[in-house]
Amino acid sequence: MIKQLLKSVREFKRDAILTPLFVVLEVVMEVAIPAVMALLIDRGIDAQDMGQIWKYGLLLIVCAMLALVFGAAAGTYAARASTGFARNLRHDMYYAVQEYSFANIDKFSTGSIVTRLTTDVTNVQNAFQMCTRIAVRCPVMLLFALVMAFRINSELALVFLAVLPVLAVGLGVLMRLVGPVFERVFKTYDRMNTVVQENVRGIRVVKAYVREEHETEKFKGVSGLLYREFSKAQKTMACSSPLMQFCMYACMLLISWFGARLIVGGSMTTGELTSLFSYAMQILMSLMMVAMVFVMITMSRASAERIAEVLAEQPDLHDPAQPVNEVRSGDIDFDHVDFSYKGEEGKLALRGVELHIKAGQTVGILGGTGAAKSTLVQLIPRLYDATHGTVRVGGVDVRDYSIAALRDQVAMVLQKNVLFSGTIKENLRWGNENASDEELQRVCRLAQADDFIRQMPAGYDTHIEQGGTNVSGGQKQRICIARALLKKPKILILDDSTSAVDTKTDALIRKAFAEEIPDTTKIIIAQRVSSVQDADQIVILDGGVVQAVGTHEELLAGNPIYQEIYEQQTRKGGEQ
Template identity: 45%
Template structure:
């Protein structure tokens, strides 16, 4: 709760004003039954119309004042609840930006989306809808109890029977409903995952005519959410009938005993009416308090899920960083080992050692699953090495700040990602203040200029989510141009020319050599033609380095390289 309350500091004034309005409104409402008792016992009994009108105006005045205070309370609680929700959402999103790949692997994407949206909305609604009854009910209950005992202490003893019964029923409901809320939020995660997978892979689903299967899978997840929600809310809904049972039982008891006292003259009718009003106030306050408990129980479940994100410690940090910068781009791997999880039995990469000189072009080739992409993701510290050391310009990579390290290394990943917005806005990711000349130069190197003129509005063409309105090859070229705009010391192309024809790929390679001669380039590819002219080629086999050499050396001596080369040569000749 301390962690949750720190997000309320910014809205301290609104919180205090809301509480003041709630308490003042409650006091004015509690005065009204006393005035009503005076009207009956004094005004009506004595036939004093002036007294009745005077007290009536007092009731109207307090009612209007309560209405005004209630409106102010609603406004302040809305500001407070929505503001705290926004603060938590921002803190959670900022925390996620500090995660390494290892951190994000712990949470599924749909679960993170749910924690950023649904769970925070639950807390937000609990504050907005729970603050008023939460602060109102204790004051109302205590004041009404005091007045009830003053009016008739013997009748008020019924509360000592009703309250424990209600508390016991509420305890049973909350104890059973809390774990159901956790299951319900987990079911929301599952539904979000199915929807996300379906939307991302919609083309594959249609191509394989798997719409019916996806509908069946969604129906199962949706029914799971429905059943979880039904169980949770059905159990929580027992709160109301339990309260009504206790409430009506209490009222009947008071009418029975109070009516007898009125008949024998020990109590006036106005006093009994006023007493019943306060009884209803006490019972309503108990009902509000129980509803607040249910809101609080659900919000605690959501807060626990959010706390897991906020308390997750990034596996990669800048604790050992120094004030140094990358000047040349010399990369050295020294006996590097890596596995995704500490408890894993086998290493994904084992005993990796090699060196890349500044300005060199290095090719990495190997069978699918040889951990080529994993290897290059260690260079910008997207993952942390398990053992061994990676150095750039003679310094271990952990001595560079993450921002500087990643800003000096441009990666074009296997899965090309474009964002909603224009072509130019996507290119600005490489350099925010890039001039039109710089953009055109980068696009010329990446052969984007070959198709940019065919787009509806050139560089101002709106790209759909993920760049759905450009082809795979166009998307790859835009991503390469974006990376070139960074003017990095190291450029990593992770199988990022797979959708390009060999002629376009050759143009891009030639442009990189001529325009950016001092930049270190690492090219991962399945095609020999992509790494043919590299200064050195690294062959990875099952997470280990099998051989390092030039094309001629490997073709003469290495069996794996020979197999890949001749199989591709054979495939090419058959195609011809």
């Protein structure tokens, strides 16, 4: 895990290496200061020698200034390395998510990915900075200060060795108790982010059903749980401070007691005792900082594991070694296709699909809710791979194509239409970023979107809010259809994409398709018979199985499912 995360340091390796180097130099200067102070007291002040006072006084100033310079350099390089590391980590995670297939994305909730890209990365960034500075400074300071303390008086320095095991055991117990709590905390963060996202995204529904109080209670519940978990962790970690204070004051009292006896006995000078106090403070402060590092590492370990999980997730869809880069035609063939979302044989969403569509044909797909209509068409642009059997486009297995080349020739308007914040033009140019204004207007006329766009205050430059909240459902669908047409695809898939438009507009869109893009294979998933009755083929799906394929007349004459749907919708008042 650590090795994987450290790959994101990259161009900031130099800063990450220079940081501990300057930290060590800073520690050397800080450890030298008490030793120089002892000489100043013993050889200058006690001996009443002004020459020695000036000599060691200037040396103290030099050590202090060097410590300041080295400390500032270490801080600068540490900040640059940690922020750069965090930037690269977010970059790597974001691009990893972009490479995911739908199957990979299904493993993570949106709230979880957001938490990992924000809170978790910040925790790891702080831990990385502490590891390059504090985690280096503390053991080096501890070692150097102990060496200097033993040089002054080895017997008195044994006081530190007696206290260290007590502190180490206490901190170890605290870390063991608090680790699982932090793991639960970050899972609760995921839940809270999900609650907030759902509420903000569905705020209109919340208000329409007067469910503000329910949503508030839901948020209070998860927020309260987060508070309780964090409080528990912080209360546990708060025990480290009294433990540190106890060890610190115990050391001070013991050093004072034994040091005073040694001075009276003449085996220790006042300056040496003074420097020993300084080294005691440095040793104990180092231990206290070690405790802080342990806390941060404990917190960040859970975050690091969650980040590594995103980076380690391997896309299950890959380009072949020698991919086909050209889709010759819009022919589509399903040969004995089975599909399961989790690859489990006993939970097949599609079973034994045998379907052949010629280029330029219009194919309608009908079926009840959960019939796997969307699942079927998602296999064509290889959003998922078939579990068994073969899906071919243009006579070539979709797994033999370059994924980018295949998807570039298969335009798909999904059930959940998505518009991004920006102008209508910017949203349309997702289909073709180099399209001219004339091309934009042409596809909008085909999708019956040109009229309402021109009636907007800024026309095609009208700003679309995030999620397309300032346009109606039917307008959003037509903009998304126009965006798909702009790709000039060989295959156009409309997944229930005209459900929010009236029957007249729906008919005009289908008429425009027939006249303007006759060579494009058109697959229309619909709930209305009127949307597909003019299709060359109509596919009836039921429970993931193709029950029948035929024209409107053929199915009306011989298929009970189609007959039932038709009768329900054409009965007086039944047609939508």
